[in-house]
Amino acid sequence: xxxxxxxxxxxxxxxxxxxxxxxxxxxxxxxxxxxxxxxxxxxxxxxxxxxxxxxxxxxxxxxxxxxxxxxxxxxxxxxxxxxxxxxxxxxxxxxxxxxxxxxxxxxxxxxxxxxxxxxxxxxxxxxxxxxxxxxxxxxxxxxxxxxxxxxxxxxxxxxxxxxxxxxxxxxxxxxxxxxxxxxxxxxxxxxxxxxxxxxxxxxxxxxxxxxxxxxxxxxxxxxxxxxxxxxxxxxxxxxxxxxxxxxxxxxxxxxxxxxxxxxxxxxxxxxxxxxxxxxxxxxxxxxxxxxxxxxxxxxxxxxxxxxxxxxxxxxxxxxxxxxxxxxxxxxxxxxxxxxxxxxx
DNA sequence: CCCCAGGGTGGAA
DNA sequence: TTCCACCATGGG
Numbered sequence: 001x002x003x004x005x006x007x008x009x010x011x012x013x014x015x016x017x018x019x020x021x022x023x024x025x026x027x028x029x030x031x032x033x034x035x036x037x038x039x040x041x042x043x044x045x046x047x048x049x050x051x052x053x054x055x056x057x058x059x060x061x062x063x064x065x066x067x068x069x070x071x072x073x074x075x076x077x078x079x080x081x082x083x084x085x086x087x088x089x090x091x092x093x094x095x096x097x098x099x100x101x102x103x104x105x106x107x108x109x110x111x112x113x114x115x116x117x118x119x120x121x122x123x124x125x126x127x128x129x130x131x132x133x134x135x136x137x138x139x140x141x142x143x144x145x146x147x148x149x150x151x152x153x154x155x156x157x158x159x160x161x162x163x164x165x166x167x168x169x170x171x172x173x174x175x176x177x178x179x180x181x182x183x184x185x186x187x188x189x190x191x192x193x194x195x196x197x198x199x200x201x202x203x204x205x206x207x208x209x210x211x212x213x214x215x216x217x218x219x220x221x222x223x224x225x226x227x228x229x230x231x232x233x234x235x236x237x238x239x240x241x242x243x244x245x246x247x248x249x250x251x252x253x254x255x256x257x258x259x260x261x262x263x264x265x266x267x268x269x270x271x272x273x274x275x276x277x278x279x280x281x282x283x284x285x286x287x288x289x290x291x292x293x294x295x296x297x298x299x300x301x302x303x304x305x306x307x308x309x310x311x312x313x314x315x316x317x318x319x320x321x322x323x324x325x326x327x328x329x330x331x332x333x334x335x336x337x338x339x340x341x342x343x344x
Numbered sequence: 345c346c347c348c349a350g351g352g353t354g355g356a357a
Numbered sequence: 358t359t360c361c362a363c364c365a366t367g368g369g
Contacts, residue, residue, distance in 0.1 A: 228365030
């Protein structure tokens with residue numbers, strides 16, 4: 001399926017730094033985009049920070065991302081400004097040092113791939129650079145917890161991920177820390193994924209395993225990737241999807257309720273993991289994954305001292321946070337984790 | 345030794 | 358209905 005290079009009214013999502021055609025580098029103009037928070041907030045598990053840039057795999061492509069302005073310190077401010085100009089940003093290309101340091105106010109994401117790319121829309125979609133974030137934030141309830149959460153990680157976005165990768169990753173996520181989920185996913189990719197092209201000198205990289213490969217794997221091989229008791233669920237879910245019992249591609253075409261019920265027929269997939277897939281991959285931005293962090297955050301921020309069952313919290317979440325409740329949830333999740341880290 | 349981690353499940357109460 | 362032990366494994 002071919003998507004037009006520049007979507008009609010969108011703010012020129014993928015403006016290449018070369019006038020036309022195939023290139024390994026592009027500039028995605030953005031406003032209010034917190035790349036670090038987005039890539040480390042427990043949505044995706046394949047991004048690594050190296051030398052000031054984020055490296056990961058999207059689909060079958062190796063990608064390196066950084067906010068414009070995050071150049072290495074030894075490069076002069078002058079050359080920085082010159083580059084910004086050549087990228088067509090004009091006088092707006094000059095960034096204040098404060099914005100540069102934080103990165104989130106920068107006006108572009110610089111993306112590099114290992115292989116030449118003609119159409120960059122896949123990356124614009126994945127990063128959701130065309131989303132009107134201010135419009136989303138405006139729908140959040142105007143209360144103190146949400147104001148604090150948004151202030152703590154403004155510019156945080158929801159990614160639009162591949163449903164199978166998202167589902168499989170979260171089947172492996174139960175009672176695991178994010179670092180350990182990253183480790184499991186890395187092992188699955190190394191052992192069951194396809195090698196992808198990387199820049200000269202880089203270590204090998206692999207795509208996320210096709211569901212047919214996981215369906216055909218032995219349980220012991222999956223357990224060897226540290227999946228533990230999740231291994232049989234991962235394999236059985238892959239087999240059910242391969243048999244067509246659940247159609248991941250059609251989830252976004254049905255109602256949230258219907259899509260959620262379909263996902264929950266898969267072994268190892270309950271309400272929480274289903275909502276993760278609905279929110280992170282299928283575009284249901286009102287799906288509200290209620291995990292241990294968000295549960296604690298809701299109880300502490302909205303019901304201090306009072307007893308609230310998980311059921312009632314779920315009901316509260318569904319009604320209080322509006323049409324982009326899932327988005328609000330991601331801010332609360334990241335906010336809660338940041339503070340837990342600070343409290344050590 | 346303890347407790348906890350972006351949970352789900354089956355059986356008991 | 359809700360509650361609870363258990364499921365592997367690593368980190369603190």
